[in-house]
Amino acid sequence: MTAADHHPTTRTGIPAFEPARLHFGGDYNPEHWPEEVWAEDLRLMRQAGVTMVTAGIFSWGLVEQQPGTYDFDWFDRVMAGLADAGIQVCLATMTASPPPWLSRQHPEILPATAEGARRWPGSRQHYCPSSPVYRRYAVRLVEQLATRYAGHPALALWHIGNEYGCSNPVCYCDVSAADFRRWLRERYGTVEALNTAWSTTFWSQRYGDFEEVLPPRTTPTHPNPTQQLDYARFSDDALLRCCLAEREVLRRITPDVPVTTNHMPHHKPVDPFRWAAYEDVTALDYYHEPYDPRTHIDAAAAFDVTRCAGHGQPWMLMEQAPGAVNWRARNSPKPPGAMRQWSWQAIAQGADAVLFFQWRQSRGGAEKFHSAMVPHAGTDTRIFREVSALGQELATVGQLAGTRCTAEVALLADWNSWWALEQGSHPSSALSHRETLLRHYAPLFEAGVFCDILPPDRELGRYRLLVVPNLYLLSEQTAERLTAYVRDGGHLFVSYFTGIADECDRVHPGGYPAPLREVLGLRVEEFWPLAEGAEVSLRGELSGRADLWSEAIDLEGAQALATFGDGELAGRPALTRHPFGAGVAWYAGTRPEPALMRTLMDRVREESGAAPVLPGLPPGVQATRREGADGRFLFLLNHGSAPATPALPHPMRNLLTSAEPTTTLTLPPRGVAVLEEMAPS
């Protein structure tokens, strides 16, 4: 069984709460505390407006203290208390981290590094994702758990595992090696097909038998690129199969309870677009970096990925911090107002649930300095006050639940391309998928344009503009679809080092970027990466500075909007435009500085007809829109450090205040407004 054998379910979505409202709550770990604290927990949850908690994530060690002997009594009391308090439970399958006895009895479940070192118990997730032993014990526990709580009034949603691949994303042990061979046999059928896909004539790597194949453990020099790419695919798949093995049990025993699992943002090992097909609800953990004045832009992109993974369905912010985290080198609290604003940001971008890690701050353990809804210093604290205020505020806007966002612009992102792009042995090791995505996303965000972020296999025709940032690996089929998109009137913006390799990481024959040459109207003869710190100037219709990368471009129909002004490529095209069919294809053969990128992207977008959510938005203000049967709502968030006064096209009512509808509105720094743009239809 590979993950691909599973057929996506029709997604069920976030369980409703009556009366309809946005969910609010957090991870609840009552086992950290004496039972006498639990009653106070429930009282304070109600005070804070909590509607849902995620429970049980790390309870395996307590419920199964001896192999096969289960003690759910204490957890029954937790569930009962929550049910009585009217709080829904997003119930974890408790398999996130195995108890010490399991790795003692079965040390072969411990993951291994590419160097061959084991990773040991003492933190969490110390299991090989391919381990049949781990999966067998996990599934057995899930069977017990699902059987016990099937039909429980508090059970609203299953949370499978937790942050898959956070700490054990890739394992290189012998168990994994055997599983990889199985996976390769299924993928390739014959060893000759593998040899072709992996280009094994190079460096005498030809395999005579699948049994000769190993994970890409540390090699004397550059390992085979396709072996690495396939290992990334396999490793993602191994984690997904852990998740699916549990899901199978849950579907069987509690067919009506939706399932989710929480993804991490920009998490290279796990492809959220692929996983989402098996989830009823898409969930994200996002931890803003308060030191970074642009953290909300990074968050915005992660939120868009999450929403689009779930095909636009409302999603859950399953974890965020009420204040500081504890796992960065230096951890800033969230300044007053930031936690509220960033929670609203998730809702503005389509979330229907805002939860935290965690309810009550731990006294001991590795996350005791991670902030919580109830801090060490208790409830007479800024954090508890802000948390409670937010919970109460969310309770007033139930009409937002279930509404959706729409975009006219999409960016493509592809985990396969990411895996292939950031390997060694490339023209430049400085190309970063995440940074490049944000370099293309930010000028759109700053222009107030709402975007989707999609995998390449989605329907493209409904977008006015499609942005393809450095999509190194691109199948011929995708290239054909992009070409057809432009031919049919779409506007396509492609940046450097895109369309270079096929699914096997073999260069498309025919001159770079072979399968896009026709639509772009050009050929790239040579890559000319720039030295660290080096810049080139651009001249022409658009001018400014660029860095990181350049290319020797021959025009084949496209026109140059800018040429290189200096350097070895002086006078050759740098930015191009190519009318093609009913549409236009744009190309950037270098990385413009941010201001120029904004100018360029504004021009491309304007020509495409894609509009900002609200014209004339002051700098620093994010505007989004959600719409549904219950109305259309405009969200305005001021991320800047000065008050802002966005102009509204007609009088609107701010749901977060009791003021009358107005066309003028001043948002203080970190201010949020939710404006009823149109009454329910």
Next chain:
Amino acid sequence: MTAADHHPTTRTGIPAFEPARLHFGGDYNPEHWPEEVWAEDLRLMRQAGVTMVTAGIFSWGLVEQQPGTYDFDWFDRVMAGLADAGIQVCLATMTASPPPWLSRQHPEILPATAEGARRWPGSRQHYCPSSPVYRRYAVRLVEQLATRYAGHPALALWHIGNEYGCSNPVCYCDVSAADFRRWLRERYGTVEALNTAWSTTFWSQRYGDFEEVLPPRTTPTHPNPTQQLDYARFSDDALLRCCLAEREVLRRITPDVPVTTNHMPHHKPVDPFRWAAYEDVTALDYYHEPYDPRTHIDAAAAFDVTRCAGHGQPWMLMEQAPGAVNWRARNSPKPPGAMRQWSWQAIAQGADAVLFFQWRQSRGGAEKFHSAMVPHAGTDTRIFREVSALGQELATVGQLAGTRCTAEVALLADWNSWWALEQGSHPSSALSHRETLLRHYAPLFEAGVFCDILPPDRELGRYRLLVVPNLYLLSEQTAERLTAYVRDGGHLFVSYFTGIADECDRVHPGGYPAPLREVLGLRVEEFWPLAEGAEVSLRGELSGRADLWSEAIDLEGAQALATFGDGELAGRPALTRHPFGAGVAWYAGTRPEPALMRTLMDRVREESGAAPVLPGLPPGVQATRREGADGRFLFLLNHGSAPATPALPHPMRNLLTSAEPTTTLTLPPRGVAVLEEMAPS
């Protein structure tokens, strides 16, 4: 048997030399040289004023060339020669590094890293501190050695092992793992007690049996903090038990010969305060960094720790370099005069013995470029001339031997807190025990104040001022003692992130810093560590800049001496003062820049009534005092780069010159004066 079972002896102190004098000498490794060189060694030692050598440190490989077969004949001749020359021997137990045959026969003695890699023979100290095999062979050798040299006229002092834990501070092998479990059983009794102490409900880490516990080997993510803390305690204990196993033999066979072992300065793995209880003499190896213009301040703190570990008794500087070392990235010689001055610095701070590594510079091996008393270039060298001059100078001040220093100010330092503080998963990874200690020590040193540096369990009442720099881990008992100290009239200065966790690294409940809130008159609601390179301003009675850390402080009786002038905490208290009982408690919720720290510490100290050794000291001049039955002596050392003229309160005689008593004295750069302040009583 754990180390704690041993009862400290009454300390014997450094063996007397007749006529009374300060000891002078170095490590003597005659086995590096043909026997014909030995006679010259003895002649030159006499010329240089050598009174004591440390011998035999790495002689195991020669005296036991086959397991169980001992050849001490050559060493008998070394001992006899030294005895004849009137030179005392600090006799090493020869167990510092096992010979190759031992690890070949017993590869299980090789230490292992947290990753699981072995550390191999070929350098030194390649043994697991928990290894019963290593200890058995070591003890057998010590038995032979002690039996052979018991009563030998040259034998003055036993030197057990050498620099314990320098190269093998922590081992993660299976032998260590089993020993750790034994240690935990003794510490906790039941596995439930361990689970409670380690907060194992977190991340599903509950242990069902001690046999499940492992060392904190490399984990997928943050390991359990208390497991790490206990492993630091256990590792220190394993080393100490190696030392005590040998000490037991020595006490039995040569009950009258004192024992010592040499500590390294600011050496995190080994707690000198704990070890000193088992040593008759406290000894330190200190290697100044001549490139660092503040190396003497770092040294001063290390010297104070060493003296205080020995409860004020005269101590030994067992190793220092006559010139350059060879183990830094770039190794500067000591400029002319520096070796003399820094040797005198040790004496000024209570040492009665100044020894070097090593006597004669090696031709081969890993330390051949480490300077020695007799350099490669021979005796017609600056180094040999400076060494001889110092030896002769020391011979003239025998009256200093046995005198002692007294302090009115103490700083607290605690290895347990150090181990807990510098783990990951904290609010800021930039907090450094050593750096913070020096940040608090330096303004006192520069103000000419003589300090003790103590563990928290010492008698505190005799100090006017107690400085507690960032003592993260603090027991309730210590907090109560600090509170009582202030109530009884003491002045207490506490800095940020102190008193946070208990002995099990669990946060003290009740708001930070819970057990000190009463005495400090405040509550810390949130930690607000500053980003790298960021600063905040301070305003109020005291003003300036601060960095690294800030906190949201609520006053509960204390008054603010300074508030934050900008940043998210603008207007909130930063530095506070709280009269409490008969004393005053001060608190710094941030790290002031050095100049402001000096102003602050001057104010605190002045209010406490603690005085500098000599008022009005010119910048760069260190003043200390030693006192005994033979008189009271004032030491002045000019660490500055310009001549200095300290004012003396009354005429004194400089023991290092033949001049008449005077009240005026000019010290050149690197100049030293030893002034007889008061004649013998």
Next chain:
Amino acid sequence: MTAADHHPTTRTGIPAFEPARLHFGGDYNPEHWPEEVWAEDLRLMRQAGVTMVTAGIFSWGLVEQQPGTYDFDWFDRVMAGLADAGIQVCLATMTASPPPWLSRQHPEILPATAEGARRWPGSRQHYCPSSPVYRRYAVRLVEQLATRYAGHPALALWHIGNEYGCSNPVCYCDVSAADFRRWLRERYGTVEALNTAWSTTFWSQRYGDFEEVLPPRTTPTHPNPTQQLDYARFSDDALLRCCLAEREVLRRITPDVPVTTNHMPHHKPVDPFRWAAYEDVTALDYYHEPYDPRTHIDAAAAFDVTRCAGHGQPWMLMEQAPGAVNWRARNSPKPPGAMRQWSWQAIAQGADAVLFFQWRQSRGGAEKFHSAMVPHAGTDTRIFREVSALGQELATVGQLAGTRCTAEVALLADWNSWWALEQGSHPSSALSHRETLLRHYAPLFEAGVFCDILPPDRELGRYRLLVVPNLYLLSEQTAERLTAYVRDGGHLFVSYFTGIADECDRVHPGGYPAPLREVLGLRVEEFWPLAEGAEVSLRGELSGRADLWSEAIDLEGAQALATFGDGELAGRPALTRHPFGAGVAWYAGTRPEPALMRTLMDRVREESGAAPVLPGLPPGVQATRREGADGRFLFLLNHGSAPATPALPHPMRNLLTSAEPTTTLTLPPRGVAVLEEMAPS
């Protein structure tokens, strides 16, 4: 058998091509492509002027798909096609990288790191150089190959292995350990001799038996220096023995076919001077760094080493890139003209063959972004045009083949000293053999002086000037030869930290640098390495700045040309000159800044009488000369960024143009001229 048992052959040299010409071509890997591409390959090779290809380097996996079953049919067709096209084959022995089945059947061939981690298959060269298994399989293949192609019309030259030690330079596995013990037994005879050589009395390292000895695997602290040095020697030897095992087969089966193997420039693990004795042709792979404006100087030194390894015989540039490489962090193409110029640079410095990696750019594998003669974008490309133009140009200057270069100045370089120098535990870890060599080479190169770079055991008398940069390890014999060289009238320039240790890395007794004190007329009392970023001034006849290193020098006959102007050594000698016998010895006790180094080196050279190739050369222009029975040729290469007009002493004809002989010649940037200075004799 050790490598030293082999007796060097008389070198055969590069096989002739009829009509006589310089060889041109590249690595040819037809197995990467379908057979239908091969005919086009041959057509394009002819178009590009290819005369020689290197084939089969990584073909093992294809010709021996099952152990012991060989399929050369496809390779027969390759060879036949090349023969028909008149292209000579430099035939690789195909053993560079074993196929996956070999390491699966014999995992013990996998190399191990000093930490004990294996290096796994998946890239290349994943074999332990000491492995008898690897060698047995390799030799068996070579036997098959040599038998099959003996007498083949295309076979011109054997290429043994490939880039020995590129990815597996040192192995620490148990097989290597046993082989090391065998090697030590042969080197030392008795374990006592080893103990003496390794100074094992230090740190209790005495060995009782060879069986106790291990490779210098990771140790707790600094490992034994001589153990490290001997392991470098042994590791070089293990690689050489792989090469010699194959050579033995080739000599037996094809005694008339010359052999070579390709060295890498400045490649620390492999001593080219030692290997060259076993090669008929010396070959180098050199990859310029186009980002580095001084890459041609680094290349020049590597070319000189290669030529001198072969005792001046014409050599092969076996690999270079037509454009960009793909294994640096960021990879620049070669700008237009650079590939041609740098190819000519090799010829100007004595090469008779200029080949590339590789013929046709791969679609897949780890080097698909490495440029090739036929790029991904095909033949309508700058690269193919430049390659073809160069091939055609080289075809016009056949008279250059076989001519030789002569030098009046030599620099000494010694791999043994390199291995010893760059160990830890030295006065400064900032001393770098390669950087220091280039610091001494560059001022000579920039002055237009042609240099040899030699190992210390060569005949010295024919040079006017000998430069010895930081030759830390120096035998007494070499010191005596250097002394005699000066006594007999030679000019010797020695820089700091030279002549310190003997062949066993023991300090020469007698004051630094003991065996050179007489000839240099000085003694170094102490090393005084400078802190990072620190500088000192120099004053006197020569003045300026210096950094990195200083020394306390006592003059013993030499005179100071410059003294230190500040710092702790102010006033002491820094640069000295010592007339000795009929010659002069110069010494630099510090590292002068480049401009001062140029002044100093100019003065030394002028006094020695060594002349530049062409007086009055404009900056940036390299001049070299080759001479033979067919004439004397002057090469001029403009490495600068502006046109240059070197003055010619008499009219000469530029072989690369059809112009008449002239005395004036303007070279554009990257311009090359080959001037017939004197007609054939």
